[in-house]
Amino acid sequence: MKLEIKDRPGQLVAALKPISDVGGNIIAVIHQRDPGSASDTLDVQIVLNLPEGRLEHLIDLIREQGVSVVRVGEERLLHRQEVIIIGHLMHTDLSDTVDQIDRTGFAEVSEISVVMPAIDQPSSAHLTIRSVSSEDMGKALEILHRTAKEKDLLVIKPLEECT
């Protein structure tokens, strides 16, 4: 979320305190001061993890501190992983392969690029999978692994499994 706070000591702490009060976890605080700005307010971006259903309450608490919340961007699928799959992707129904992950509800394929050099040759695809948590990512990869085995596809995983 993006906040607008007064450029005064104590304001940032006041803005952040409610986050821990509602059980949230701060991942990053990006705090850029525009040297040319004559404004007495400061833009701060906060990246955080929040238990489900607490967002409205948090925004109320922050506003009570006299801080305005400029924008809230909600991102549910925080975990991201790339994989490459090789094989006869079209003949083995690529949309079904993708759907196996999408229909879980906790993970989805958010990007796919496919290269098909010739009709009788194996195709290659780069997939980005997003999931709610790292455990869910593990489950999604397990599903992909199983599907790939059934369809005789090669799955190449990243060295560091979660990014």
Place this chain on the structure above:
Amino acid sequence: MKVAIIGFGSVGQGVAESIQNKDLGIMITGIADSKSGVIAGSGIPVGEVLAKKQSQGVCGDTDVSAWDVVKSADYDVLVECTPTDITTGKPALEYIRYAINRGRHVVTSNKGPVALAYKTLITEAGEQGVCLRYEATVCGAIPIIHTIQEGLAGNDILKIYGIFNGTCNYILTRMAEDGLTYEQALLEARELGYAEADPTYDVKGIDAAIKLVILANTVWGLDKSIDDVEITGIDNLTPEALQLAEKHGRTIRLIGEIDPAKGTLRVSPRIIPQEHPLVVDGTLNAVLLEADMADGITMIGRGAGSIETASAIIGDLIFIRDRYVKAA
């Protein structure tokens, strides 16, 4: 210190040359290749034997066999560098066991015996009070075993992962950089002498898996065999897969990994960031160790080659010379 060399191919010759050219306090008293042998208690004229091998294809007298050298030459250390047989380990395994039970130290570059019979060999060496060393079997010139056992002594080694096969690394580098197909890159590797006529062991990941078995058994005292390794080779990779990886700032390398806490013993092609320390070019090997005190240590070096392999063997010989032979 007296040594006998069994196996006089490029590695055996590399070892003999290094002993001849450097003042290491090492004398060669026996040499054997697959067809002949030479024994001389007062020291073999290495230059003459190397010249004979070059011109006639044999190192010595055809009446003298490798077994004669193993059984009767006067040596402190047997240097065993015959070709690897990964199914039986023979005949190297028998030479090594004979020498150990004769009360002699052994240095080998041969993966077969160490991967197949580690427990037996190490137990017998212990009983005989002799030393068995095999630095050259894993990552060629990189002193990985010495680093773990000596340099990192006292550390708990948590994980080891890396690039253990230079042939595969060469093929993947060429596919990524110049868009060669797997077949083209393999052909080129063969022409340059990086790949065997039968490249199966390399490209199917078996060679890398054997090295993982050796490390797992050495470092953690496990009793693993090649059947315990989950293996995927590089022979089904497409240039398009590499290009897709490169487009995303990544590449693909054949990675071997041992993580005993997770029970992982695996060789597989993996997506890896291009700036990762394990991403090395050409035939290089690279290995990353994670230790409890030292944290991460990465080593990069040549995984094959006659002088490079000889470097590892000479290191083992000098270790034995200083720790055992001189001390005796």
